[in-house]
Amino acid sequence: MEIRHxxxxxxxxxxxxxVGLSVAxxxxxxxxxxxxxxxxxxxTAIRPQVLEWLATVDPHNRQVLDPTARPGRSDARSVExxxxxLLPKLRGDDRAVLTTFLxxxxxxxxxxxxxxxxxxxxxxxxxxxxxxxxxxxxxxxxVWLLRDPDPEVRSAAARALGRMGAPDAIPYLLGxxxxxxxxxxxxxxxxxxxxxxxxxxxxxxxxxRAAPAATxxxxxxxxxxxxxxxxxNPLCHQLRTDTEAEPRTAAAHALGRIGGRDAVGPxxxxxxxxxxxALRIAAAHALGSIGDPTAIDDLALxxxxxxxxxxxAAARALxxxxPGGRRSLEHATTVIELxxxxxxxxxxxxxxxxxxxxx
Amino acid sequence: xxxLRGFLAGFDHFVLVYFLVLSGLYLxxxxxxxxxVLRAARSAGVDGQDDLFAHxxxxxxxxxxxxxxxxxxILACARGVxxxxxxxxxxxxxDDGSTDDTFALVEAAYSLVxxxxxxxxxxxxxxxxxxxxxxRTGTPVLVVRKDHGGTRADALNAGLNVATKTIVCFLDADxxxxxxxxxxxxxxxxxxxxxxxxxxxxxxxxxxxAFEAGRLxxxxxxxxxxxxxxIVEYLRSFLLGRTAWSKLGGLMIISGAFGLFRLETVIDVxxxxxxxIAEDFELxxxxxxRLRAGHGKYRxxxxxxxxxxxxxxxxxxxxxxxxxxxxxxxxxxxxxYRRMTGNPRHxxxxxxxxxxxxxxxxxxxxxxxxGSLALSLGLALGVVDVQLALLxxxxxxxxxxxxxxxxxxxxxxxxxRYPRTADLAKTLGAVxxxxxxxxxxxxxxxxQGTIAAIRGNTHAWESPERTGSSADSARSGTPVS
Amino acid sequence: xxxxxxxxxDDDDLRALLSxxxxxxxxxxxxxxxxxxxxxxxxxxRPDIVLLDWMMPRLTGLxxxxxxxxxxxxxxxxxxxxxxxxxxxxxxRGFAAGADDYLIxxxxxxxxxxxxxxxxARARREPWKSATF
Numbered sequence: 019m020e021i022r023h024x025x026x027x028x029x030x031x032x033x034x035x036x037v038g039l040s041v042a043x044x045x046x047x048x049x050x051x052x053x054x055x056x057x058x059x060x061x062t063a064i065r066p067q068v069l070e071w072l073a074t075v076d077p078h079n080r081q082v083l084d085p086t087a088r089p090g091r092s093d094a095r096s097v098e099x100x101x102x103x104l105l106p107k108l109r110g111d112d113r114a115v116l117t118t119f120l121x122x123x124x125x126x127x128x129x130x131x132x133x134x135x136x137x138x139x140x141x142x143x144x145x146x147x148x149x150x151x152x153x154x155x156x157x158x159x160x161v162w163l164l165r166d167p168d169p170e171v172r173s174a175a176a177r178a179l180g181r182m183g184a185p186d187a188i189p190y191l192l193g194x195x196x197x198x199x200x201x202x203x204x205x206x207x208x209x210x211x212x213x214x215x216x217x218x219x220x221x222x223x224x225x226x227r228a229a230p231a232a233t234x235x236x237x238x239x240x241x242x243x244x245x246x247x248x249x250x251n252p253l254c255h256q257l258r259t260d261t262e263a264e265p266r267t268a269a270a271h272a273l274g275r276i277g278g279r280d281a282v283g284p285x286x287x288x289x290x291x292x293x294x295x296a297l298r299i300a301a302a303h304a305l306g307s308i309g310d311p312t313a314i315d316d317l318a319l320x321x322x323x324x325x326x327x328x329x330x331a332a333a334r335a336l337x338x339x340x341p342g343g344r345r346s347l348e349h350a351t352t353v354i355e356l357x358x359x360x361x362x363x364x365x366x367x368x369x370x371x372x373x374x375x376x377x
Numbered sequence: 378x379x380x381l382r383g384f385l386a387g388f389d390h391f392v393l394v395y396f397l398v399l400s401g402l403y404l405x406x407x408x409x410x411x412x413x414v415l416r417a418a419r420s421a422g423v424d425g426q427d428d429l430f431a432h433x434x435x436x437x438x439x440x441x442x443x444x445x446x447x448x449x450x451i452l453a454c455a456r457g458v459x460x461x462x463x464x465x466x467x468x469x470x471x472d473d474g475s476t477d478d479t480f481a482l483v484e485a486a487y488s489l490v491x492x493x494x495x496x497x498x499x500x501x502x503x504x505x506x507x508x509x510x511x512x513r514t515g516t517p518v519l520v521v522r523k524d525h526g527g528t529r530a531d532a533l534n535a536g537l538n539v540a541t542k543t544i545v546c547f548l549d550a551d552x553x554x555x556x557x558x559x560x561x562x563x564x565x566x567x568x569x570x571x572x573x574x575x576x577x578x579x580x581x582x583x584x585x586x587a588f589e590a591g592r593l594x595x596x597x598x599x600x601x602x603x604x605x606x607x608i609v610e611y612l613r614s615f616l617l618g619r620t621a622w623s624k625l626g627g628l629m630i631i632s633g634a635f636g637l638f639r640l641e642t643v644i645d646v647x648x649x650x651x652x653x654i655a656e657d658f659e660l661x662x663x664x665x666x667r668l669r670a671g672h673g674k675y676r677x678x679x680x681x682x683x684x685x686x687x688x689x690x691x692x693x694x695x696x697x698x699x700x701x702x703x704x705x706x707x708x709x710x711x712x713x714y715r716r717m718t719g720n721p722r723h724x725x726x727x728x729x730x731x732x733x734x735x736x737x738x739x740x741x742x743x744x745x746x747x748g749s750l751a752l753s754l755g756l757a758l759g760v761v762d763v764q765l766a767l768l769x770x771x772x773x774x775x776x777x778x779x780x781x782x783x784x785x786x787x788x789x790x791x792x793x794r795y796p797r798t799a800d801l802a803k804t805l806g807a808v809x810x811x812x813x814x815x816x817x818x819x820x821x822x823x824x825q826g827t828i829a830a831i832r833g834n835t836h837a838w839e840s841p842e843r844t845g846s847s848a849d850s851a852r853s854g855t856p857v858s
Numbered sequence: 859x860x861x862x863x864x865x866x867x868d869d870d871d872l873r874a875l876l877s878x879x880x881x882x883x884x885x886x887x888x889x890x891x892x893x894x895x896x897x898x899x900x901x902x903x904r905p906d907i908v909l910l911d912w913m914m915p916r917l918t919g920l921x922x923x924x925x926x927x928x929x930x931x932x933x934x935x936x937x938x939x940x941x942x943x944x945x946x947x948x949x950x951r952g953f954a955a956g957a958d959d960y961l962i963x964x965x966x967x968x969x970x971x972x973x974x975x976x977x978x979a980r981a982r983r984e985p986w987k988s989a990t991f
Contacts, residue, residue, distance in 0.1 A: 028775075029768065036782045070878045072878075112967050139420065174423050177425050203568045209431075371490065514954075
C-alpha cells in the first residue's frame with residue numbers, strides 16, 4: 019500500500035510543520051518582547067543623562083566630552099544607539115558635539131568599516147550613520163556605496179552624501195543617477211542635491227549644458243527649489259531651446275520658483291498650443307508665481323485652451339496677478355468662448371477661500 | 378453501475394491532481410512572499426521615508442473617498458486622512474447621493490463653501506454632479522455632491538474628474554490608514570516613475586480594534602469567530618498572495634479599500650467601469666490589457682506594510698452576500714477579459730495569473746464542493762476505500778492549515794502588529810475553525826456567486842440600501858485570493 | 859518672573875532635549891507627548907510660549923494652534939511650530955493657523971532657543987498685536 023504510506027507521511031510532515039511554525043512564532047514573540055524590555059530599560063536609564071549632558075555641554079569646548087559614558091561602561095552600545103537616533107533630528111552645534119563624541123568612541127570608524135560588510139542592511143545603516151554625523155572621513159566609502167548592487171544601499175549612500183553637505187560629491191551623485199545599471203532614483207538624488215544647499219548651485223548650473231535629458235530635468239527642478247537666482251539665464255535658455263519636453267517643463271517650474279521677471283518672455287512663449295500640455299500647465303503656474311502683469315493677455319488667451327487642465331492653470335495664475343488679472347477673469351465670465359468655466363472657478367476660489375487652496 | 382464507478386474513480390484522481398497542482402503553486406507563492414516580506418520588514422529605518430516626507434517634489438496624492446450615507450464614519454475618516462504623514466495631499470469626498478447627515482457634518486467641520494468648479498468629463502459618470510465645495514480655511518478638502526449612480530465605481534469616477542494630483546488613492550470611508558501608509562505606498566512610484574502605474578496596499582481587519590480621531594490606537598482581536606477567521610484570510614491573502622503575485626509580475630487585484638494609481642493612466646484607460654460590481658479587479662485587469670497592448674513596460678505592485686484597516690462583515694448574512702458578490706465580480710471580469718487568459722502576449726498575467734484565477738479562484742469552489750460530494754458518494758457506493766478517503770481529507774486539511782499558519786508566522790516574524798500573546802492563540806484557533814465548516818460554506822457562496830454571473834441576473838441577493846451595520850456588501854470588492 | 863514654556867512633541871528624544879535646554883535657560887518647563895493632552899495643558903498652564911510639533915497623533919499641531927487661537931484668554935501665548943514640512947504652502951498654512959514662528963526639522967536647538975527669545979521679546983514689546991489675533 020504505497021499510496022497510503024505516502025499520504026500518512028504527508029499528513030505527519032504537514033502537521034509537524036504547522037505545529038513547528040506555531041511554536042516558532044510563539045518563541046519569536048517571547049524573545050522579541052524580552053529583548054524590547056531589556057532595551058527599553060537601558061534606554062530609559064541613559065536617555066535623561068545623555069540629553070541633559072547635550073543640553074548643557076559647551077559646543078566649542080571639544081575636550082570636555084562624554085560625561086555619561088565612563089570607559090568600559092556596559093551600556094556604551096545603547097548610548098551610541100541613542101545618539102545615532104538623535105543625529106538626523108538635529109543640525110548645527112548640537113550635531114557637531116554628537117559627531118565628536120561618536121568619533122571619540124570609535125563608533126564612526128566602526129561604521130566606516132561596516133560599509134564593507136557583506137550584509138546589505140549593515141552597509142545601509144553604516145552609511146546612514148556616517149551621513150547623519152556628516153563625518154567627512156567616511157566620504158570615500160559612502161561614494162563607493164553609490165554603486166552598490168543593492169538599491170536600498172545605493173539610496174542610503176546618496177541620502178548620506180546629501181546630509182554630509184559635500185558639494186564635491188555632485189559628480190558622483192549625478193553619475194550614479196545616470197548609470198545604465200544600478201542607478202539611483204531621481205527623487206533620492208534630488209533630495210540629496212537639495213540638502214547640499216545653494217553652495218552647490220554653480221556646479222549644478224555647469225552640468226546643465228552637457229548632461230542627458232533626465233539629468234537636465236532633475237538639475238533644473240533642484241535649482242528651482244534652491245531658489246538659485248543665478249540659474250535664471252541658463253534655465254531660460256533650456257526652456258527655449260531644449261530638444262525634449264521634460265527638461266523644458268522642469269525649467270518652467272524652476273523659473274516660477276525663482277521668480278525673476280526675465281523669465282516672463284520665454285514662459286509666455288511656452289503657452290503656445292503647439293507645446294506639450296504639461297509644459298503649458300507649468301508655464302501658466304510659473305507666470306502666476308512670478309506675478310508680472312505683462313503676462314495677463316497671454317494667460318487670458320490660454321483660458322480658452324482646449325485642454326481643461328491648462329485652462330484651469332491659466333485662470334488660477336490670473337487670479338494671482340492683481341487687479342488686472344482679476345478684470346481679465348471677470349471679462350472672461352461674460353462670454354463662454356473666453357473660458358468661462360475656468361474663470362468662474364478661479365474667482366470663486368480666490369474670493370471664498372483664504373488662504374488659497376493648493377494649486 | 379460500472380460507468381459511474383469508473384467516473385467516480387476518475388474524478389477522484391482529477392481532484393487529487395488538481396489539489397497537488399494547487400498545493401505546489403501555493404508553496405511557491407508562500408516562499409516568494411516570505412522572501413519579500415521579511416526583506417521589507419527589515420529595511421525599515423533605512424528607507425528614507427523622512428526625506429520623502431520633507432521633499433517638495435514628492436508627488437502629490439488625491440485621496441478619493443466615496444461616501445454614501447457614511448455619517449457615522451466620515452469625520453473620523455477625514456481627520457485621519459488629513460493628519461497622515463504625507464507632504465502634499467488633497468482629500469476628495471464624493472457624497473454619492475447620501476440621504477443622511479454625511480454632507481452636513483463635513484460642511485460644518487471644515488466650513489465648506491460652494492465653488493463653481495469646472496468638472497471635466499475625463500471619465501464617464503452616470504449620476505449628475507450637483508455641486509462642488511471646498512474648505513474656506515484652505516484645508517485641502519474638496520467635496521463633490523452627486524446623485525447616486527448605482528455603483529461605487531460611479532462615485533470614484535466623479536472623484537477622478539476633479540482630482541488634481543499626480544497620484545490618486547482610493548479609500549473606503551470606514552477604512553483607517555496607518556500614519557505612514559501613503560509614504561510607503563508612494564515609494565514604488567517614486568523609485569520607478571516611468572514604470573509603476575498602480576500600487577496596492579495591505580488591508581487588515583479593523584473589527585475590534587481601538588481607534589481614535591481616525592487613527593489606529595491598538596490592534597485587537599474581534600470577539601466573534603467569523604471576524605477572526607477573516608483576519609487569517611486577509612493575512613493569507615495580502616501578506617502571502619498579493620506579495621507573491623506582485624513579485625511574479627502578475628498582480629491582478631488592488632483592493633478598492635486601499636489602492637493607489639497614476640491619475641493620468643487611470644484616465645487614459647477610461648476610469649472605473651460603472652457597470653462592474655468588482656470595479657477594482659476590473660480596473661487592474663483593464664490596465665494589464667491596455668498597457669500590455671500599448672508600450673508594454675509597466676508595473677503593478679503591492680507593498681506589504683503599512684496598512685489600511687477596514688471593517689469586515691460581522692454576520693454570516695452580510696459575509697455571504699459580500700463573498701457572493703466577489704465571486705460574481707471575479708467571474709464576470711474573467712469572462713470579459715477571457716482573450717487574455719492563456720495568451721502569451723500578456724506575459725505572466727496571461728500565462729500564469731489569469732489561468733490561476735480561472736482554475737483555482739473561480740472554479741475552485743466547484744471542484745471543492747463536487748470533490749467532497751464525489752468522495753461521499755464514492756464512500757457510500759463502496760468505490761472508494763474509507764481509510765484512503767480519510768487520509769486524502771487529512772492531507773488536504775493539514776495542508777490548508779499549514780498555509781494559514783505560515784501566513785501567521787510570516788506576520789509574526791515581520792510586522793507583528795498584534796501585541797498580545799493571547800491574540801496569537803486566538804488566530805491559531807481561527808485557523809482550525811476556518812477549515813471545518815467555514816471553508817465549505819465559503820465554497821458554497823462562491824459557487825452561488827459564479828452561477829449568478831453565468832446566468833447574468835442582476836444583483837439578486839443585494840439589498841439596495843445599507844442597513845447601517847458596520848460593514849456590508851456595497852463596499853469595495855476585494856476578492857480574497 | 860520666570861517664563862513658562864510647554865513642549866508638545868511626540869518624539870521622546872526631542873521633547874526631553876528641548877525641555878532640558880529651556881530649563882537651563884531659566885524657563886519653567888512642562889511637556890506633553892500628543893496634541894490632545896497638549897491642548898489641555900495649554901489651557902491649564904497658560905504658558906508664555908509653546909513649542910509645537912506639527913505631526914502628532916490625536917490632534918495635529920496645526921489643529922492645536924487653531925484651537926488655541928480661538929480662545930481669547932490664550933491670545934498672549936506665543937507658538938513656535940516645529941515641522942519637517944518644508945513647502946511654502948505649508949509654512950503659509952502654519953502662519954495662517956496662528957503660529958508666531960516656524961522652524962523646519964531637523965533644526966539646530968541653539969537656533970530654536972534664539973527664536974524663542976525673539977518671539978517672547980516681540981510679544982512683550984507689542985502685547986496688543988497678539989491680542990488682535
